[in-house]
Amino acid sequence: MYLTKEEEKIYDGEYGEVLEKCMNLLVSLGDIYGAEKLIPISSSQISGVSYKTIGDIGLEFLRDFANEKVEVSVPSTLNPCGMDVDNWKKLGFPEDFAKKQLEIIDCFKKIGAEISCTCTPYLTGNLPRFREHIAWAESSAVSFANSVIGAKTNREGGPAALASAIIGKTPYYGYHLDENRKATHIIEVNIENPSIDVYGALGYIVGKTVKNGIPYFKNIKNINNDELKALGAAMAASSGVALYHVENITPEAKKAIDDNLEKITIDMDDIKDAYEELNTCNEAPDLICIGCPHCSLREIKEIAEFIKKNSIKLKCDLWICTSLHMKAIADRMGYTRIIEKAGGEIVKDTCMVVAPIEDMGYKRVATNSGKAGVYLPSFCKSEVIYGNIKDILK
Incomplete structure (x- = not known):
């Protein structure tokens, strides 16, 4: 990877151990995936916030960041944590769990992350522009940002999104490149008046079918943002889908399709099968x-x-x-x-x-x-x- 002189200084530890760790992580990712350089980002969405998912090891990792008094350099929002931060007692969350969860929240607060605790940051102020480069974790948020908004992000892990939030950059590979955003499969949808749960079942089927591909949906009409959110989230859960296109709906659909793609038809019989599996x-x-x-x-x-x-x-x-x-x-x-x-x-x-x-x-x-x-x-x-x-x- 090519690094600027300033990036080299960070990489060599001249600005402290935490920044060095962050830069090393980003450069390592770039080396693995063949990135030629780092690029600036406009925002980050950080996962790994729930004590249930990161445990004591993750908490110790965050303590190191908080104690070094580093701060995020771009607007950065948090994924859901493991409880309602204000009403956990009323809802019956365990007290020992709550204690650790509140410490995690405090660590993120110290580094300047917005304590939003949501997987829909685009509804609460972290709304990137079309074609803007971002570094987001949380699979459904990644899918919505790439597909519905047309921003550009890879499906980051929690530590990588945190590192990008602090450095303000991400490796230039994957979905940041236009050539990697083309459709790989055409999905013909023969379903009338689907509800959110039907879109969830559709996403579940398509994800299992295309794996890490990029589906292009046809015959979907009058779909709202909540339904697009449900569709992308289900695909991201059942597979590695981080980008999809919907004909005449999503912003990159017109330029995303070629004629010689595998075609898959989904009808209500397939949806019924998905319901039985779920x-x-x-x-x-x-x-x-x-x-x-x-x-x-x-x-x-x-x-x-x-x-x-x-x-x-x-x-x-x-x-x-x-x-x-x-x-x-x-x-x-x-x-x-x-x-x-x-x-x-x-x-x-x-x-x-x-x-x-x-x-x-x-x-x-x-x-x-x-x-x-x-x-x-x-x-x-x-x-x-x-x-x-x-x-x-x-």
Whole structure:
């Protein structure tokens, strides 16, 4: 890799051990993937925030950064942590877990990261421009940024995103290069009026089929951002898909397709098969959980209005997972009051996957999230009831 004189000084440790570690990590990644240089980034989304996922080793790693008093050099947001930072006692999170989680949050605060704790940073202020280079971790956020916004990022790991946040640069390879953003498969979709759970099932199937490829979807119309979010998240969970295109919808679709690509057709029979695979339980849930990725205000509003219209009184716990920003607006709009009156909670900062729900007594989780449907059995040892959230609430 070519390094500037300033980058060489950082690499040689002239600006301290932490910056040296960060630069060494980025250069090593660049060497592995054939990058010719480092390029500036405009923002970072840092994963590895939940104590459940990083444990004591990760906490010790973050302490080293916080104690050296280094700071991020670009706007940097955090992925969900393992609990609602403010309401963990009310929700029943274990106290020993909370203590470690709060220390992790404090470490990130000391280095200047925004304590946003959301997997939808593009809804809360970290919104890159088209073709802007960024360094984002968290698979669904990466997919949305690359595909829907048209920004450029690889699927970074937590340490690499943190290193990029501090250095302000990332290796120039992978999805940062235009030639690597072309479609590899054409997906013909023959499904009428799909809901979010159907898009989750579609993403689950396509991800397993194309592996690390770049799908190009045809025959998808009238899809909103929440549905695009669900589609990309499910693909990223069931595979390594970090970029997809939708004909006449996503910004790079026109230039992303060639004629000689493998074509795959998906219809409702395939969706039904996906539902059977994602459903691992036919008993009643002890937790209904939506918001993986975090819910938008539109999703919260739809659930609140549905609960109110149908006079729903819940027989199990309900978590609607979202960001601090969306929760604050939901409070003002009265949606939180409606949901709490029915027996549910709007839970911020976390989600069912990175929270220690298995230690909190939740064994059977109902969800409309294809991403959660993939991760819950392995990450949380949970059985899954997968389907349309309104049917589940009824």
